[in-house]
Amino acid sequence: MAGIVDTHTHLVVFHRKGVLDETLAAAAEAGVERLVTVGTDTDDWDVYAEMAGKYPQVDYTVGIHPCSVEDGWEAACGKIEDYWARELKPVALGEIGLDRFHLPKDEAEAKVVFERQVAACEAQLEIAKRLDVPVVIHSRGAFEECVESIDRSGVDWSKVVFHCFSEGPGEMKQLLDRGGFGSFTGVITFKNAESVREAAKLQGLNRLMIETDAPYLAPMPKRGKPNEPSYLAHTAAYCAEVFGVSLEEFAARTTANAKAFYGLD
Numbered sequence: 731m732a733g734i735v736d737t738h739t740h741l742v743v744f745h746r747k748g749v750l751d752e753t754l755a756a757a758a759e760a761g762v763e764r765l766v767t768v769g770t771d772t773d774d775w776d777v778y779a780e781m782a783g784k785y786p787q788v789d790y791t792v793g794i795h796p797c798s799v800e801d802g803w804e805a806a807c808g809k810i811e812d813y814w815a816r817e818l819k820p821v822a823l824g825e826i827g828l829d830r831f832h833l834p835k836d837e838a839e840a841k842v843v844f845e846r847q848v849a850a851c852e853a854q855l856e857i858a859k860r861l862d863v864p865v866v867i868h869s870r871g872a873f874e875e876c877v878e879s880i881d882r883s884g885v886d887w888s889k890v891v892f893h894c895f896s897e898g899p900g901e902m903k904q905l906l907d908r909g910g911f912g913s914f915t916g917v918i919t920f921k922n923a924e925s926v927r928e929a930a931k932l933q934g935l936n937r938l939m940i941e942t943d944a945p946y947l948a949p950m951p952k953r954g955k956p957n958e959p960s961y962l963a964h965t966a967a968y969c970a971e972v973f974g975v976s977l978e979e980f981a982a983r984t985t986a987n988a989k990a991f992y993g994l995d
């Protein structure tokens with residue numbers, strides 16, 4: 731079978747548990763030929779840069795996740811561009827964005843935290859625009875605001891992916907109208923995710939990308955368990971059926987899309 735690409739995973743979790751080699755071996759066994767490990771905070775950027783140097787199938791990104799935006803984020807933000815001066819550059823900036831699901835209960839406090847997320851997201855979009863590199867967007871409960879920030883930033887939409895796309899066809903159309911992308915996690919395999927499947931079909935196989943977002947969001951039939959890159963095979967098999975194509979064709983096309991988007995060789 732043609733290999734598949736896990737376009738969004740957090741390998742630091744497996745690294746810290748001391749099981750990275752086994753995890754990558756299981757992924758390879760399941761047909762995952764490439765992985766993009768996604769930065770969320772200064773804590774994981776160097777781990778990922780090193781990992782990408784050690785494992786030829788691993789590429790990395792750097793960015794400050796909206797839930798990692800804390801006081802002093804500006805200093806962290808100031809380090810991002812340095813990674814593009816390295817020999818082994820990140821393949822994208824991210825994940826960055828907005829997240830309403832983990833805000834403090836107190837309304838006034840939540841407002842401050844959300845505004846700080848917007849500021850950090852927009853500062854990073856500015857860097858992405860300057861570097862002209864792909865951007866990984868994390869949007870939870872804040873789709874419209876993310877779209878507005880990107881519109882304002884002047885970032886090239888053809889370099890933007892909304893990862894873990896969990897909205898419906900209406901939101902997908904907004905991305906497509908602008909030239910952006912959505913990538914899909916195991917959420918697409920959930921029984922109640924019909925509108926997510928419709929969004930995937932609207933995007934079509936010419937643009938579709940898949941990911942695990944491991945260790946989160948394991949696909950059926952592993953739902954509820956900690957996720958790992960090898961489980962991408964379940965999502966791929968499920969999606970091939972949704973699209974009515976062979977697994978071989980599904981793998982070949984989504985891998986081509988991922989390689990083109992992230993510039994993987």
Ligand SMILES: [Zn+2]
Nearest residue numbers: 825868893894
């Ligand atoms: Zn995310």
Ligand SMILES: [Zn+2]
Nearest residue numbers: 738768825943
């Ligand atoms: Zn993620």
